[in-house]
Structure formats: structure tokens, C-alpha cells
Amino acid sequence: MNLPDVRTRSLRRGSNLPHVADFNASVVLGAVRRAPEGIARTEISEQTGLTVQTVSNITRRLLSEGLLIEGGRVTGSPGKPRTLLRINAPGRFAIGMHVDPAVLTYVLLNLDGTIIAKSRVRNPSDISHEELVEVSSSEVESLISSSGIERRRITGLGIASPGPIDTRLGIVVDPPHLKGWKRVHLRQDLQEATGLPVILDKDVTAAAVAERWAGAAAESADFLFLYLGTGLGMGMVINDIVVRGSSGNAGDIGHIITGQGTTVCTCGQRGCHGQAECVGVICSPVTLVSQAIERGIMAPSPSLPAGEALTRFPELCDLASRGSAEAKAILDHAALRLGESLSQVCNLMDPELVVVGGPAWTPAADHYLPRLRQSVQSQSVAGDIHQLRLVGTSIGDDVAAVGAGCLVLDSIYSARPDSLMVS
Amino acid sequence: MNLPDVRTRSLRRGSNLPHVADFNASVVLGAVRRAPEGIARTEISEQTGLTVQTVSNITRRLLSEGLLIEGGRVTGSPGKPRTLLRINAPGRFAIGMHVDPAVLTYVLLNLDGTIIAKSRVRNPSDISHEELVEVSSSEVESLISSSGIERRRITGLGIASPGPIDTRLGIVVDPPHLKGWKRVHLRQDLQEATGLPVILDKDVTAAAVAERWAGAAAESADFLFLYLGTGLGMGMVINDIVVRGSSGNAGDIGHIITGQGTTVCTCGQRGCHGQAECVGVICSPVTLVSQAIERGIMAPSPSLPAGEALTRFPELCDLASRGSAEAKAILDHAALRLGESLSQVCNLMDPELVVVGGPAWTPAADHYLPRLRQSVQSQSVAGDIHQLRLVGTSIGDDVAAVGAGCLVLDSIYSARPDSLMVS
The missing domain is CATH 3.30.420.40 (ATPase, nucleotide binding domain)
Known part of the structure; x- marks a missing residue:
């Protein structure tokens, strides 16, 4: 299984109905994510411009997939009481890993980006690529096993790496503070070692994705x-x-x-x-x-x-x-x-x-x-x-590691224009 | 009539089938635009990921709207000869205006961004806003009348202005080299004076739009x-x-x-x-x-x-x-x-x-x-x-004026992610 390619494709491909359905599901999920207090279907309809019928169909699908839960009812204002929807935080998980020249940080996040478990390993600046893969897959395994979470609920592993990187090939190219790292195929090697889908991105980009998934920029588009x-x-x-x-x-x-x-x-x-x-x-x-x-x-x-x-x-x-x-x-x-x-x-x-x-x-x-x-x-x-x-x-000091996990969640669940396009 | 808002909306609105149809038409038009030698429907299908049937439906619509023409046939390679499609350059026109501190430039462009007619007026740096509107509407009228083009084929007027601007209100705020210009409502005033839909953007943004519509960046997404x-x-x-x-x-x-x-x-x-x-x-x-x-x-x-x-x-x-x-x-x-x-x-x-x-x-x-x-x-x-x-x-020295016209064409005919979203 692979995660969607994080590289945004140019707008030169057409779209079709199944892509629109997936896009709209992401838009609805996003509206619920940005309403931690809960949100009614009619409000989602107003915010997204989708009909109440479309929103109901989508939320039925998201409820059955375990991404949303129903909880709480709002009365008051005219009309019958409305049921509120919330993100089912323990419905999905993702693992984030930050490769810093000084320390390796691993986090296990739930669907709303909250840290469930964390570990740190000192990163000797002369660590070899093979050692890194071995240490990391062992840390990832112990995070999963000690949490008791079913493996099928782990959506993937995100890596936040110093640049420069090559996102097309999933390669860490030649970061200034990691001596001896030249064109390291970190994505593929960790995918093989952990069996999880893996995504690789720059640490700073991961941190920005953390802020919009779970931090101070949830409401901001720019x-x-x-x-x-x-x-x-x-x-x-x-x-x-x-x-x-x-x-x-x-x-x-x-x-x-x-x-x-x-x-x-x-x-x-x-x-x-x-x-x-x-x-x-x-x-x-x-x-x-x-x-x-x-x-x-x-x-x-x-x-x-x-x-x-x-x-x-x-x-x-x-x-x-x-x-x-x-x-x-x-x-x-x-x-x-x-x-x-x-x-x-x-x-x-x-x-x-x-x-x-x-x-x-x-x-x-x-x-x-x-x-x-x-x-x-x-x-x-x-x-x-x-x-x-x-x-x-x-989010705190671990923003890049949290961002690495959020890269996985963002790639699967965020509304992205290229998700509308036929591949 | 108004042009689409150039400000890209955030991805928080849903999509639906009519929007997909319009988006796909833009994608097909873009594929033809980028093939000045002509392109067959099967090639468009390959490039866009749309089925040949969908491409045929869309090109039928674009032909009837006068945006495309058929011309030339390709034989060779197996299969029956394929008819090539091209942009119908004189099918639509746009006017661009560049407000430079030294000179005002007006261009009339056809659909592929070629300059059909041009005029320049020295811009005294102390020109008042009212004088600018008067001079500009007169220049625009004379460009149109001397070209003999039907007014209904003119899609709009684009203004390339020095910044800062306020795109939401269509205001030139306070450009450093234009003395005495404070919060000038250029978009609305020129819309009223010319009767054309008007779009206002920064000169440098307009120039970039010119390069992707008709210049060196037609093939580049970044x-x-x-x-x-x-x-x-x-x-x-x-x-x-x-x-x-x-x-x-x-x-x-x-x-x-x-x-x-x-x-x-x-x-x-x-x-x-x-x-x-x-x-x-x-x-x-x-x-x-x-x-x-x-x-x-x-x-x-x-x-x-x-x-x-x-x-x-x-x-x-x-x-x-x-x-x-x-x-x-x-x-x-x-x-x-x-x-x-x-x-x-x-x-x-x-x-x-x-x-x-x-x-x-x-x-x-x-x-x-x-x-x-x-x-x-x-x-x-x-x-x-x-x-x-x-x-x-x-494109030459007039890249900002050409860009101003291309802003109009780009806003109507380019594939943009927000054109997929319900408004």
C-alpha cells in the first residue's frame, strides 16, 4: 500500500465523479476537524456549500469507516434538535519520526494529531544509514506494541528530514549536519523495514503541516x-x-x-x-x-x-x-x-x-x-x-515529529486540489 | 457581468458535477493552447486522463462556442487519420492596461495572447485618478473601434498596477511612485466607465500570468x-x-x-x-x-x-x-x-x-x-x-500590459482548483 504522492501535480489532468466524491468527503472531514466542539450536518452544509443530502451521505460513510462519531445534541433555535458530529480521534493513528542531527524523535498520533506515545534516541551525527533504519524500525515497533493499537489502524509513517531531499525518489540528499549521508533511500528502506506506508518530507514543511492539522494555523489558508x-x-x-x-x-x-x-x-x-x-x-x-x-x-x-x-x-x-x-x-x-x-x-x-x-x-x-x-x-x-x-x-518542541505524523494524515484525509484529478 | 474572483479560495468548499464539467473544459482548452501545432482528441485524452468520449463532448462544446477550430489531419501511425484541433485565436479578445509611473500602455490581445493593437500614453506622475479613468476609457474605446472587433467578443479589461493593492476591493492602495494615489477604486471606476468586466492585479503577477499564457513558461508549473x-x-x-x-x-x-x-x-x-x-x-x-x-x-x-x-x-x-x-x-x-x-x-x-x-x-x-x-x-x-x-x-517590454489582458483570459479559461468548488 502506498500513500498519495505529496508532490502536488499541475492542473493539467481532468476530473471525474468518483474523485469528486472523495474530495467532498475530505472537505466534510475537514469541517468536522476544525470544530472540536462538534458540528451539525446543517452547519457542514452551510460551510461547504454541499447539499444537506450530500453531507448526510458522506457522514454516513465516514461514520461507518470509523472516522467520525456522533455525540451530543443541540436544541434551542427553531427546528428539531441536531446531532453533533466529531472526529473519532482513536479511529486512526499515524507515526511521525524526526531526523534531527542531534536527536531522533518518534511520536504516535491519533487522528486529531494528539501525541499518544513518544520516544527519543540520541542521534550520533556519525550514525550510518543502516543503523538509523534498524533503530527506527525497532522504535516504531515498540511504539505500536506498547500502545496496544491494532496495526490496521496505523495509517503510515512520516519522516521529517533536514533538506535537501528528493521527494520524487524519497531520498535524503546531503544534509549539512548529517555527515556522510549522501542520497540515502530512507523512504524505501523504512517502508521495507516496517511494512508501513512511508512518506518523506522536509522537517520545516512537516512542521507547517502540523500547525494546520493540529496547531495554531488550523483556521488559516495562508x-x-x-x-x-x-x-x-x-x-x-x-x-x-x-x-x-x-x-x-x-x-x-x-x-x-x-x-x-x-x-x-x-x-x-x-x-x-x-x-x-x-x-x-x-x-x-x-x-x-x-x-x-x-x-x-x-x-x-x-x-x-x-x-x-x-x-x-x-x-x-x-x-x-x-x-x-x-x-x-x-x-x-x-x-x-x-x-x-x-x-x-x-x-x-x-x-x-x-x-x-x-x-x-x-x-x-x-x-x-x-x-x-x-x-x-x-x-x-x-x-x-x-x-x-x-x-x-x-505544539511544542516536537512540532517536526508531530508534523511527520500529520504528513501521513494530511496526505490521506485533507482536501487537496490534485485529489480531484484523475491520475 | 463579472469576471471570476482572482483570489484563490481555500479548499473548504465541496464540488459537484457542473463544476467538474467546467473544470474539464478548461483542462482540455489548456491542452490545446499548449499545442500550437494542433492536437488530436486522442492525444488530449492521453494528456488529461479524460476518456476520448468526454474529450469529444467537450471539444464539441468548445468548437460551437468558437474557442477551438478544426484544421489539418494527421495520418501515419496505425489507425484512421486524426483531425487536429487548434485554438481559435480571433474567437475571443481581452484588453490589458499597465499603469506604470512613467507610461500607460494599452493592448488588445486575441485568445492566444498575441497583441492585435497597442497604444501608449505618457503618464505624468501627478495624473489624478479621474484623469486616468477618462484617458483609459477613451483609449480602450479607440482600441476596440479601430480594430473592428465585435464588442461581445471582448472578454474584459485587465489592469496591471504597482502595489500595494487590495484585490478584494479592487483598490490601488498607495504605490510609491504614484504621488497622491491613496485607495483609488480603479476596478469599479473603469468597470463603470467602459462597461467591461474589469480585473485588477499587481503588475508583477500580471507579468507572470503573461508568461504562462503566452510566453516562456507555458510548459512550467513552478x-x-x-x-x-x-x-x-x-x-x-x-x-x-x-x-x-x-x-x-x-x-x-x-x-x-x-x-x-x-x-x-x-x-x-x-x-x-x-x-x-x-x-x-x-x-x-x-x-x-x-x-x-x-x-x-x-x-x-x-x-x-x-x-x-x-x-x-x-x-x-x-x-x-x-x-x-x-x-x-x-x-x-x-x-x-x-x-x-x-x-x-x-x-x-x-x-x-x-x-x-x-x-x-x-x-x-x-x-x-x-x-x-x-x-x-x-x-x-x-x-x-x-x-x-x-x-x-x-514577450518583450510590454509583458505587464500583455499580462493584464492575460489576467482576464486566465481567470475565465485556465484550470484553477477553486473553479471546481461550489461558490
């Missing part, structure tokens, strides 16, 4: 997800479609240049001398922790691999919270540069919402949030036309 | 359009969907910072001292012509408004072509910075193709093309996975 971890990256959803680019590698923002020059632009943002550098370097935990060590506010370290820097980054944030002027200055400068780069991307993409998350976000959130919000709002070209909201993730 | 005019901007098509952002203002890249710092990033691109500035300033004709005047290779000018700088920019390019080392240095530096910024956007969006055009492109093309190509290809994060092509527009 949002960006800024991921702060060992490095940084961007997940994008525009017009309710996940933007993956032509090869699945969209979202690389590490080499956006940030800095301050001498010419004052019409945007009024430049004006002082300064130097320009790639934001992925300037704002990385390695750079920030190194600066703190240089300034003598953190203990020296003989070497500082990316994973260790991420582990020590909360200490720097803690120093800032406890009043260290040096620590504050380091974080302020990072927030300024990060905000500047984020504004550039917002002006390119014109989103209505930015969600920020990832393991380097949690400790820095109090410090970064007001500064990033101020940056994107003050520098927004469309600021007179619509508000641009910026919020922190509600 | 491409970027870099527009070089008085300012610069980006039009984007991803997954065959025009990316407009939540308010229609996507594509603002003028404030991307470019420059060179001291820290060497993993991308290897930085390494020398330098200053950072917004690319829209650094690479604008005003800046480049001013530099040439400062260096004494172009005649001084008492003042240099953006429109005049654009008019004088070809002189600078000509100097470079004739061997001026100073002129070459100015253009080389601009190409370097432009390439750097373009690479950042390519790494964010992961396109397969970049098309460059606009009035500042034509004179600089010989100089810029190899340098921009080298930049985006050498700095592409996904360079190991797929080739990233960069080409100049095939």
Missing part, C-alpha cells in the same frame, strides 16, 4: 512557519496548499542576507554601518552560544557541535531572563536580524499569519516574540490592507 | 518571474497556481537585503567586507544611472525621476556593450546583487524556471543573463536534484 532548531527554515501554506516547490525543497531561508548598510531605502530600515551575513549563521544556536562563551558569560567548550549548542542555548536565554545585559544584547541582535529576514519573506509571500516554533524557539520565545512581531508588522508592505499576526507554536 | 522596471518585483506560479498571497500583494522583493559581510557561511558566498542595502534601491535604474552620472560617463541631469532614469538606462547598457569599463562595472555590480537576491528567493520557492523581463530587462539582458544564470545555478540548494533554468521573457 501562513508561514518559521522553524528554529539547529538551523532555521520555513514551511509555507498558501491558498490552503502546502508549498513544496518543484523538488520538495522549498523553504530554505538560511542564506537570506541580513545586515545594515549605508543607503537609506524607502522602507527606512537601513541607516547605520554594518555588515551583512547569512541569517542561518548569524542566528543559529552555535553562533549565539559561541558569542556568549567569547563574552565570558557561559562556560567555554572545547568544541561546539550544532547539537550541543542547541542543548546549551536555553542557558543563554535563561541568563537573559535573569537580567544579563550581555545575554540580552546577543538575543536582541539575533531577534533583529531574524525579524528583518522574516519580514522579507512575508513581503514576498503576503501571509496572514506567521507561526514560530522548533526546539530553539521554546527557550527564546519570551525574548523573541515581541521583537519578531514588531519587525514583521512594522515592515509589512501590505500592512495597510490586512493585519499580519505572529504567534508561537502551540 | 516558475518565478523577475520583473525589472522602475522598481523590481516577483510574480510566482507554484503547482500551476498563481501565488497572490492573502491580500494579492505577494511578490514584493524590493527590500531584500543584499551585500557582503565578513562571516563566511556554509554557502561560501560571503567573504569580503561590504555593505548591505535593499536590492530594490541598489539595482534600480535611478541608482545605476546616477552612478554613471557621478562617474562622468553619462551627462548630468538636474533631477532624475524614476521614469526618466528608466528612459536613460539603455544608454548605460549601450556604453557597457561598447566597451566602457565603468559602465560594465556598474552593471556587473548590479547583476551580482540581483543574482544574490534572486538566489535567496529561488532557495525559498524551489522553482524549476525563472523568467526575467520588464522594460529595464531588455537593454540589460545581454549583460545580466549569463551573470544571473550563474548566480542562481551556483547558489541553488536543490542544484543536485534538479536543474534550475533562467531565461529572458519572449
Whole structure:
């Protein structure tokens, strides 16, 4: 069994009635998912534009498939009491796996994206591909067996990987922090090792999918997800479609240049001398922790691999919270540069919402949030036309692993335009 | 009569059979459009996944509506000779209008996007909104009457405007080079003045739509359009969907910072001292012509408004072509910075193709093309996975005006996912 191809096909194929039926089922399921308090069939009809009869036929099918449950009745307003529908959260499950240079995270999610079980394995940066496959299939098996869930309810395994990747072949190509990984066929190898359908995507894209499935962006059709971890990256959803680019590698923002020059632009943002550098370097935990060590506010370290820097980054944030002027200055400068780069991307993409998350976000959130919000709002070209909201993730540090599981659920159950097209 | 709303709706509405029929007609029309040599019904069936019977029904309808013509037969290969279908180019027309700070351009296009007639009016930067509406409706009327085309074959008027705009209200909000324009209701006023359905979009988005309707990107589902005019901007098509952002203002890249710092990033691109500035300033004709005047290779000018700088920019390019080392240095530096910024956007969006055009492109093309190509290809994060092509527009200086007309054709005749959804 295979999951649907996550690469969106271009709109050059026709559609037909069976595809419309499946699409409409996804649209109805989506309406129920976005109503955790329950929703009546008549409301679904209003929201989706489908007739009440069509909605009833679809919900009958979704109830029989165990995706929905009936529960609660609403009286009041004229007419007979209406039965509410809800997602049957334990009706389906998915497993997510995040390959981070420092740690491997595995989560078991139910249908509404809630974590049922979780495990972590330290990821030595020199782990071989074969070891990774062995460790991962063993972790996946133990998650399933200890949960007691029937295997047939597990819809698949999602992998969130650092880029670059090749989504067509399911290959991790050559990620900067994973030494010796060259064109690793992770999707196929894990499919064979676990017997589950497997989907592979970039970690930042997975995180954005988590936010729209189970997080802060459930109501938004146009949002960006800024991921702060060992490095940084961007997940994008525009017009309710996940933007993956032509090869699945969209979202690389590490080499956006940030800095301050001498010419004052019409945007009024430049004006002082300064130097320009790639934001992925300037704002990385390695750079920030190194600066703190240089300034003598953190203990020296003989070497500082990316994973260790991420582990020590909360200490720097803690120093800032406890009043260290040096620590504050380091974080302020990072927030300024990060905000500047984020504004550039917002002006390119014109989103209505930015969600920020990832393991380097949690400790820095109090410090970064007001500064990033101020940056994107003050520098927004469309600021007179619509508000641009910026919020922190509600999912926590595991957003990429949760996203990996949500990739599976999203690929099967979300309404996607290409699901309407004959293959 | 109104044109379809260009803002893509989110995928939260259901679909039904009449919508599928219209969508499939657009898919078939698109297949014929992309085959200027003609295409047989069996080939359309293969390309679209629709049955030959469905294709025959649809082409019968499109023939009777005057959108297609039959012409030519192919023999050879086994089976009976097949009749080829082509677009009936004079079957429909659209008018495009480009509001540039320096010049107003009006074009009359046929169904395949070819310019049938054109006019230009100098646009004084202090033109009032009322004068613009009067001039424009008069230009539109004279284009129609002198062409002798029946008015019922004119599908509408498209306006390509500098941003920011409000696509929901059809308003030009407050463009930097059009003094005194604040929240101008251009769509509604021109609709009333001309009696035609009117669509308003950003100039850079219109240019991208031109490239996919009638230009270099007809075969591409994932491409970027870099527009070089008085300012610069980006039009984007991803997954065959025009990316407009939540308010229609996507594509603002003028404030991307470019420059060179001291820290060497993993991308290897930085390494020398330098200053950072917004690319829209650094690479604008005003800046480049001013530099040439400062260096004494172009005649001084008492003042240099953006429109005049654009008019004088070809002189600078000509100097470079004739061997001026100073002129070459100015253009080389601009190409370097432009390439750097373009690479950042390519790494964010992961396109397969970049098309460059606009009035500042034509004179600089010989100089810029190899340098921009080298930049985006050498700095592409996904360079190991797929080739990233960069080409100049095939449409010429009027790409935004042509795009304005193509906006109308695209909104009516292109396959769009939201055309599948019940409204």
C-alpha cells in the first residue's frame, strides 16, 4: 500500500465523479476537524456549500469507516434538535519520526494529531544509514506494541528530514549536519523495514503541516512557519496548499542576507554601518552560544557541535531572563536580524499569519516574540490592507515529529486540489 | 457581468458535477493552447486522463462556442487519420492596461495572447485618478473601434498596477511612485466607465500570468518571474497556481537585503567586507544611472525621476556593450546583487524556471543573463536534484500590459482548483 504522492501535480489532468466524491468527503472531514466542539450536518452544509443530502451521505460513510462519531445534541433555535458530529480521534493513528542531527524523535498520533506515545534516541551525527533504519524500525515497533493499537489502524509513517531531499525518489540528499549521508533511500528502506506506508518530507514543511492539522494555523489558508532548531527554515501554506516547490525543497531561508548598510531605502530600515551575513549563521544556536562563551558569560567548550549548542542555548536565554545585559544584547541582535529576514519573506509571500516554533524557539520565545512581531508588522508592505499576526507554536518542541505524523494524515484525509484529478 | 474572483479560495468548499464539467473544459482548452501545432482528441485524452468520449463532448462544446477550430489531419501511425484541433485565436479578445509611473500602455490581445493593437500614453506622475479613468476609457474605446472587433467578443479589461493593492476591493492602495494615489477604486471606476468586466492585479503577477499564457513558461508549473522596471518585483506560479498571497500583494522583493559581510557561511558566498542595502534601491535604474552620472560617463541631469532614469538606462547598457569599463562595472555590480537576491528567493520557492523581463530587462539582458544564470545555478540548494533554468521573457517590454489582458483570459479559461468548488 502506498500513500498519495505529496508532490502536488499541475492542473493539467481532468476530473471525474468518483474523485469528486472523495474530495467532498475530505472537505466534510475537514469541517468536522476544525470544530472540536462538534458540528451539525446543517452547519457542514452551510460551510461547504454541499447539499444537506450530500453531507448526510458522506457522514454516513465516514461514520461507518470509523472516522467520525456522533455525540451530543443541540436544541434551542427553531427546528428539531441536531446531532453533533466529531472526529473519532482513536479511529486512526499515524507515526511521525524526526531526523534531527542531534536527536531522533518518534511520536504516535491519533487522528486529531494528539501525541499518544513518544520516544527519543540520541542521534550520533556519525550514525550510518543502516543503523538509523534498524533503530527506527525497532522504535516504531515498540511504539505500536506498547500502545496496544491494532496495526490496521496505523495509517503510515512520516519522516521529517533536514533538506535537501528528493521527494520524487524519497531520498535524503546531503544534509549539512548529517555527515556522510549522501542520497540515502530512507523512504524505501523504512517502508521495507516496517511494512508501513512511508512518506518523506522536509522537517520545516512537516512542521507547517502540523500547525494546520493540529496547531495554531488550523483556521488559516495562508501562513508561514518559521522553524528554529539547529538551523532555521520555513514551511509555507498558501491558498490552503502546502508549498513544496518543484523538488520538495522549498523553504530554505538560511542564506537570506541580513545586515545594515549605508543607503537609506524607502522602507527606512537601513541607516547605520554594518555588515551583512547569512541569517542561518548569524542566528543559529552555535553562533549565539559561541558569542556568549567569547563574552565570558557561559562556560567555554572545547568544541561546539550544532547539537550541543542547541542543548546549551536555553542557558543563554535563561541568563537573559535573569537580567544579563550581555545575554540580552546577543538575543536582541539575533531577534533583529531574524525579524528583518522574516519580514522579507512575508513581503514576498503576503501571509496572514506567521507561526514560530522548533526546539530553539521554546527557550527564546519570551525574548523573541515581541521583537519578531514588531519587525514583521512594522515592515509589512501590505500592512495597510490586512493585519499580519505572529504567534508561537502551540505544539511544542516536537512540532517536526508531530508534523511527520500529520504528513501521513494530511496526505490521506485533507482536501487537496490534485485529489480531484484523475491520475 | 463579472469576471471570476482572482483570489484563490481555500479548499473548504465541496464540488459537484457542473463544476467538474467546467473544470474539464478548461483542462482540455489548456491542452490545446499548449499545442500550437494542433492536437488530436486522442492525444488530449492521453494528456488529461479524460476518456476520448468526454474529450469529444467537450471539444464539441468548445468548437460551437468558437474557442477551438478544426484544421489539418494527421495520418501515419496505425489507425484512421486524426483531425487536429487548434485554438481559435480571433474567437475571443481581452484588453490589458499597465499603469506604470512613467507610461500607460494599452493592448488588445486575441485568445492566444498575441497583441492585435497597442497604444501608449505618457503618464505624468501627478495624473489624478479621474484623469486616468477618462484617458483609459477613451483609449480602450479607440482600441476596440479601430480594430473592428465585435464588442461581445471582448472578454474584459485587465489592469496591471504597482502595489500595494487590495484585490478584494479592487483598490490601488498607495504605490510609491504614484504621488497622491491613496485607495483609488480603479476596478469599479473603469468597470463603470467602459462597461467591461474589469480585473485588477499587481503588475508583477500580471507579468507572470503573461508568461504562462503566452510566453516562456507555458510548459512550467513552478516558475518565478523577475520583473525589472522602475522598481523590481516577483510574480510566482507554484503547482500551476498563481501565488497572490492573502491580500494579492505577494511578490514584493524590493527590500531584500543584499551585500557582503565578513562571516563566511556554509554557502561560501560571503567573504569580503561590504555593505548591505535593499536590492530594490541598489539595482534600480535611478541608482545605476546616477552612478554613471557621478562617474562622468553619462551627462548630468538636474533631477532624475524614476521614469526618466528608466528612459536613460539603455544608454548605460549601450556604453557597457561598447566597451566602457565603468559602465560594465556598474552593471556587473548590479547583476551580482540581483543574482544574490534572486538566489535567496529561488532557495525559498524551489522553482524549476525563472523568467526575467520588464522594460529595464531588455537593454540589460545581454549583460545580466549569463551573470544571473550563474548566480542562481551556483547558489541553488536543490542544484543536485534538479536543474534550475533562467531565461529572458519572449514577450518583450510590454509583458505587464500583455499580462493584464492575460489576467482576464486566465481567470475565465485556465484550470484553477477553486473553479471546481461550489461558490
